[in-house]
Amino acid sequence: MRNKPLDIDDLDLKILSVLMEDAKTPYTEIGKKLFVSGGTIHVRMKKLQDLGIVKGAYLNIDHVMLGYDLSAFLGIYLKESSMYKEVIEQLRAIPEIVSAHYTTGVYSIFARVICRDTNHLRQVLSEKIQRISGIQRTETFISLEESIQRPISLDEEKLINQL
Numbered sequence: 001m002r003n004k005p006l007d008i009d010d011l012d013l014k015i016l017s018v019l020m021e022d023a024k025t026p027y028t029e030i031g032k033k034l035f036v037s038g039g040t041i042h043v044r045m046k047k048l049q050d051l052g053i054v055k056g057a058y059l060n061i062d063h064v065m066l067g068y069d070l071s072a073f074l075g076i077y078l079k080e081s082s083m084y085k086e087v088i089e090q091l092r093a094i095p096e097i098v099s100a101h102y103t104t105g106v107y108s109i110f111a112r113v114i115c116r117d118t119n120h121l122r123q124v125l126s127e128k129i130q131r132i133s134g135i136q137r138t139e140t141f142i143s144l145e146e147s148i149q150r151p152i153s154l155d156e157e158k159l160i161n162q163l
Helices: 010-021 027-034 038-050 081-092 118-127 156-162
Strands: 070-078 097-102 109-115 135-143
Touching: 010 027, 010 038, 027 038, 070 081, 070 118, 081 097, 081 109, 109 118, 118 135
Parallel strands: none
Antiparallel strands: 070 109, 070 135, 097 109
């Protein structure tokens, strides 16, 4: 729950919507679409970064095209929940882990790993992840296909009314 309302308006939300559709859209093009200058878009983006709403831009690549054919999810059980911070710092050092979430339910941590093949996954599990002292055990789920990957859809009108 936020302590204070965010200092954003309808224009900010429209800028975010355009960039979430295509992050490479030039600021001048966004300005033309929204009837403001490219400089205004630049200033607004700086503000959104300062507020922590925009945390960065990422290149979305097809890892399979680069020889990383396997995507898997790991359910990680911790020996003790108090070990979370220590364990997550060690997981952060493993480049094959592309995301990790502290979760409720059966697992303490749910992580996604990208590997070249099953042998690479086995090596990452046995030589890196399962050697972390706070991890009790893991369960692995291999993804057969990623069917949906998209940013959240911004309903500008609804969000403006909430601010």
